[in-house]
């Protein structure tokens with residue numbers, strides 16, 4: 235197993251390079267002062283020591299903008315940015331520059347899928363807002379399929395490229411009967427579904443981009459009594475509690491926070507929180 239940090243033994247042997255591995259691509263976050271020649275040296279050594287890695291990229295920006303995409307620069311190995319990432323018995327095809335994807339959320343996806351499975355609802359309906367390349371939808375669908383149970387999942391995503399990958403991933407994982415990818419604004423999806431008096435959802439997964447908008451007002455339009463919302467909030471706990479309270483109270487909804495837990499870090503002393511909100 236690759237460690238999250240690549241320990242380099244050279245004259246700079248005290249240095250640790252943070253990295254993410256997506257499929258057979260390693261994305262390294264070099265320090266700004268690292269000269270190109272040193273990056274090349276690290277990258278080639280890395281490829282030599284980790285035969286299953288075929289491409290080394292340098293992370294040149296964080297995830298940013300509405301679509302939460304990052305920028306990377308090729309350093310060594312095959313010249314490509316697309317790959318197939320495997321986790322939780324699922325495979326996801328994606329281009330690391332064209333869409334958001336985090337291998338670090340793999341355990342989180344498993345936990346959420348198992349919790350929904352454990353709810354024992356018959357054929358639950360699930361809306362995954364901000365679905366990306368559909369990793370959460372597919373992990374969930376596969377769990378239900380494996381147990382010969384039905385589930386209806388909608389994965390809604392704004393980024394057209396991510397939607398293309400999501401469609402392909404649904405097919406590749408053979409869960410077409412379980413997951414429908416809806417390309418477009420998740421807010422509009424909720425508003426339109428509500429106006430067409432479509433069924434409301436048992437679960438709403440809000441794997442939000444780290445932006446101001448909580449989107450809770452939109453989610454409430456397709457929530458009913460008993461709906462469980464999984465809300466991703468960012469930053470300090472108090473800030474996340476306040477934004478949830480502000481937006482749910484504004485719409486006069488009674489609710490209960492049934493769980494509030496860290497779901498990974500997003501920076502120094504900054505966290506992603508997974509908050510479970512039960513609508514009363």
Ligand SMILES: C[S@@+](CC[C@H](N)C(=O)[O-])C[C@H]1O[C@@H](n2cnc3c(N)ncnc32)[C@H](O)[C@@H]1O
Nearest residue numbers: 300301334364365366391392393419420441443
């Ligand atoms: C933090 S990423 C999560 C992606 C995915 N759920 C995952 O875990 O891999 C947030 C996603 O929300 C999408 N997004 C941003 N604004 C959106 C909107 N208004 N409607 C739908 N998707 C949106 C971005 O394109 C991005 O893919």
